[in-house]
Each structure stands twice: as C-alpha cells, then as structure tokens.
Amino acid sequence: MLIAPSILSADFGNLARDVQAICEGGCDLVHVDVMDGHFVPNLTIGPVVVSAVAKVATKPLDIHLMVQNNTFFVELFAPLKPHYISFHIEEEKHPHRLIQKIRDYGIAPAITLNPHTPPEAIEFLLEDLDMVLLMSVNPGFGGQTFIPSVLEKIKRLKNLITQYNPNCLIEVDGGVGEKNIQALKEAGADIVVAGSYIFGNEKGIPYAIESLKV
Ligand code: DX5
Ligand code: ZN
Secondary structure, three states: OEEEEEHHHOOHHHHHHHHHHHHHOOOOOEEEEEEEOOOOOOEOOOHHHHHHHHHHOOOOEEEEEEOOOHHHHHHHHHHHOOOEEEEEHHHOOOHHHHHHHHHHOOOEEEEEEOOOOOHHHHHHHHHHOOEEEEEOOOOOOOOOOOOOOHHHHHHHHHHHHHHHOOOOEEEEEOOOOOOOHHHHHHHOOOEEEEOHHHHOOOOOHHHHHHHHOO
C-alpha cells in the first residue's frame, strides 16, 4: 500500500516542518487538497503556498482539485510539476480534453469520484487515466467518518480497471486509518490518503505511516 498523507491536517503554522516530517517518516506522496469555496464549502491553498510545500517535499505531490473550472486550476498548478493532478468527474463536461491537457504537461492524470458516483461513470475514460481517486467521505473537510459502501465500489472499479487498463491505480481518500486499512487492501486499493489519522497520531507520524503499509 502506498501512503499519501493529506497536509490539510498539518499545522499550517509549521507547514515546512510537517511536510518534512511526513517525507522523512516514509510517505510515498504528499497529498494536497485544493478547495475553491464553490465546489466544496471550504477554501484551502493556492499555488503560492503549494510552491513552498514543493520546495521542502522530497516526495512527489499528489494534487486533488475540489474546484469549479478545473482547466484554470490545472494551468495554475502544472508549473509546480506534481506527479498527479486529479479532478472531480462531477464538475467536468470535457474530461477527455482535460486528461490530455494534464498529460501534455508531463503530469499523470487522475479522476476523482464523490462517494455517490458509480465507477461506471468513468468506464470510457479508464484507458486514459493513471489513477482513480475514490472519495470515502464527502469532500471538503478532514476528520470525517469513512463511508463503508466505498469498499464495494473499489471492487467494482477494480473489475473495470482489469478490463480496460490494468496499470491504472486506485486511491482512496477520507476517514482512512488503522481500523479500515486491511479491508481497503483486500478490496483492491493501491494508495490511501490519510490526514487526521497521520497528523493526529499519538504514537507519532512515522508509526502512523508504517501502520498503513499493509
Ligand atoms: C477531504 C480531503 C481529504 C482529507 C482527508 O475533502 O480530500 O484529503 O484531508 O482527511 P482525513 O484523513 O482526516 O479524513
Ligand atoms: Zn484529498
């Protein structure tokens, strides 16, 4: 299992310290939640702060857009050279075009599905994707409760991926921790995002990251 800590739960007064802590603590990706106050009822960080994160991060960035006007935000963040940029299918009329645009920047394209969106919604996009991000909470905030129906959804998505593009990875985001990591693994998740579990862990960040590597 690959681990992508969400810096949404970091201490923003000590952001560089916390980004270093997850990178030294053994994470695989640094998950960056970009919220615009329109697609979701919360507002987070833009390219000025994310470029500061990119400077101290020794692991690749995984940018999760939760915004309206995806193309504008892709153009804004592409110069920071993240490994992945994911956008929500619920907010995109021309996903093939946007996938190609992300790929033209040399960035791995990914699509995110809200908890209610069926995996079949992206059946005819899978061939063009490097990753699918399944939300296991409604996007907008850290620290929410995991929605168990996503486990069934991972299995259905895995079947589609086997059929259309076995190289495409499945990432799961929201309410992930020690309690559900085994079930996520068995269902077919390749990458998990975790915010409050990692940054709020009493046993420390390295322990928290290690405990998710099943
Ligand atoms: C929610 C974000 C998540 C969030 C996860 O909209 O996409 O990345 O930070 O936080 P936890 O792990 O606390 O649910
Ligand atoms: Zn996220």
